[in-house]
Amino acid sequence: MATLELKNIVKRYKGQAVLDDVTLKVADGETVVLFGPSGAGKTVLLRLIAGVVDPDEGAILIGGEDVTDVDAEYRGVGMAFQNFALFPHMSAFDNIATPLEARRQAPGAIKAGVESVAKLLKIDHVLSHKPRALSNGQKQRTALGRALAGSPPVLLLDDPLRNVDAKLRFEMRLELPRLLDTQGATVVYVTQDYKEAMALGDRIAVMSQGRIRQLGTPEQIYLEPATIEIARLFGDPTINLLDVKPAKDGRGVYVGLSNVQVHLAGPFEQAVGRDCVIGLRPEALSFVRADAPAAVPVTVEAETPLNEKTVTLVRTVRGREILVSRPAGTPGPVSGNAHIAVNPKSALLFDRATGDRIGANKVVALKSGEAA
CATH class of the missing domain: 3.40.50.300 (P-loop containing nucleotide triphosphate hydrolases)
Incomplete structure (x- = not known):
């Protein structure tokens, strides 16, 4: 043995x-x-x-x-x-x-x-x-x-x-x-x-x-x-990391993203009011119609074909950059205004001071709310 x-x-x-x-x-x-x-x-x-x-x-x-x-x-x-x-x-x-x-x-x-x-x-x-x-x-x-x-x-x-x-x-x-x-x-x-x-x-x-x-x-x-450090080491393109401060309403804990509230599943009450970082994998984001449920408004800045996938750089309403990855040949906007959706099971939440991941990593809903 x-x-x-x-x-x-x-x-x-x-x-x-x-x-x-x-x-x-x-x-x-x-x-x-x-x-x-x-x-x-x-x-x-x-x-x-x-x-x-x-x-x-x-x-x-x-x-x-x-x-x-x-x-x-x-x-x-x-x-x-x-x-x-x-x-x-x-x-x-x-x-x-x-x-x-x-x-x-x-x-x-x-x-x-x-x-x-x-x-x-x-x-x-x-x-x-x-x-x-x-x-x-x-x-x-x-x-x-x-x-x-x-x-x-x-x-x-x-x-x-x-x-x-x-x-x-x-x-x-x-x-x-x-x-x-x-x-x-x-x-x-x-x-x-x-x-x-x-x-x-x-x-x-x-x-x-x-x-x-x-x-x-x-x-x-x-x-x-x-940790955030480990999240950065895995993935190409790298994970999107955005500073957020979770809040809470009647539906639970949420963070804001382009005037859309991203509600988080799991024991995140401890994160309310704290400085945090949300991590979103590029392949966990997708382009959707403006009238789609929980559509997050963004502006398309650039598109880069990478053989088996296409990576698009977009900006939120507050000017924060996000990378969106989709399989090559999949339709998607190349410029102007667009909307993206987050895979409900994809979000990661980290403590900004320690870099440690907080609680579970699930998103259960997206609704209109404050800009992030």
């Missing part, structure tokens, strides 16, 4: 904590993605799990066994690095074979193991080539093959697609889940690409400043971000 558990991990460099009380449990066969900006501590955490560096505090357990003080070669961990880290004087075959040779397997077993993983990764035709003769995509697959070859119970992948071209990155996003499922390993995957995180992770651990700020499924992270 290859469960991975991190307990209250702390790592300091020159007195500064780069990892601060990190606790995480990864189930057997699960893929958890560490996602966050550069400097969040993602790669350092991988190196701690691998045994390359030691924590200052806390414990690391693999399969229920404390390996905090166990040398790297005895942890049963495979790792693929962002920069490939291939031996330049060795062929692709020999690079992939290194973990098998370290275990002193028989030549026949090494050959079978290398050829099996190379066929899986579609690089069996370049096994005799040295790294300088390989494309970036082939180098990436060779590095991944080396990590997979020993069938490690725990697999650590440090942003392995960052240095490959867009086409291969897209292809590998589709292929990697199948490969990892075939391997059956417990996987910790680092990336700064939110699309990659959502495509590959069973769960996503969002990191910032050495801490895990939110842990959940891709759907949970996207639809219910814990």
Whole structure:
């Protein structure tokens, strides 16, 4: 059983904590993605799990066994690095074979193991080539093959697609889940690409400043971000964030948007009269007729086609900018006055001072009211 558990991990460099009380449990066969900006501590955490560096505090357990003080070669961990880290004087075959040779397997077993993983990764035709003769995509697959070859119970992948071209990155996003499922390993995957995180992770651990700020499924992270910071990290185009001060009438708590009251469902009474921020995903907004229920008046400023979608910049009656996204080919205004509607289940409300999300994230109605 290859469960991975991190307990209250702390790592300091020159007195500064780069990892601060990190606790995480990864189930057997699960893929958890560490996602966050550069400097969040993602790669350092991988190196701690691998045994390359030691924590200052806390414990690391693999399969229920404390390996905090166990040398790297005895942890049963495979790792693929962002920069490939291939031996330049060795062929692709020999690079992939290194973990098998370290275990002193028989030549026949090494050959079978290398050829099996190379066929899986579609690089069996370049096994005799040295790294300088390989494309970036082939180098990436060779590095991944080396990590997979020993069938490690725990697999650590440090942003392995960052240095490959867009086409291969897209292809590998589709292929990697199948490969990892075939391997059956417990996987910790680092990336700064939110699309990659959502495509590959069973769960996503969002990191910032050495801490895990939110842990959940891709759907949970996207639809219910814990903070404004996390909400901004997911989505293209980015989420719309507007300052508001919730009020209350006979129908409940509401915020104003272009002379329309947006009534919020959930325990938002605590937000009444406080400085807050409402978050609206661009794809959760749509253009509607002026006489449609709860139509919010806006002015169209610009339209940008982006292949599979069209993004429109609009302004509210108070001049605040909002992005509206719709599938390519869907009709929509290109200039002048227009009206938009909010998906009733889409609104997010945050405390402006702390950035934390408040209560539930549902909108139940839109009615005429004060401008926001």
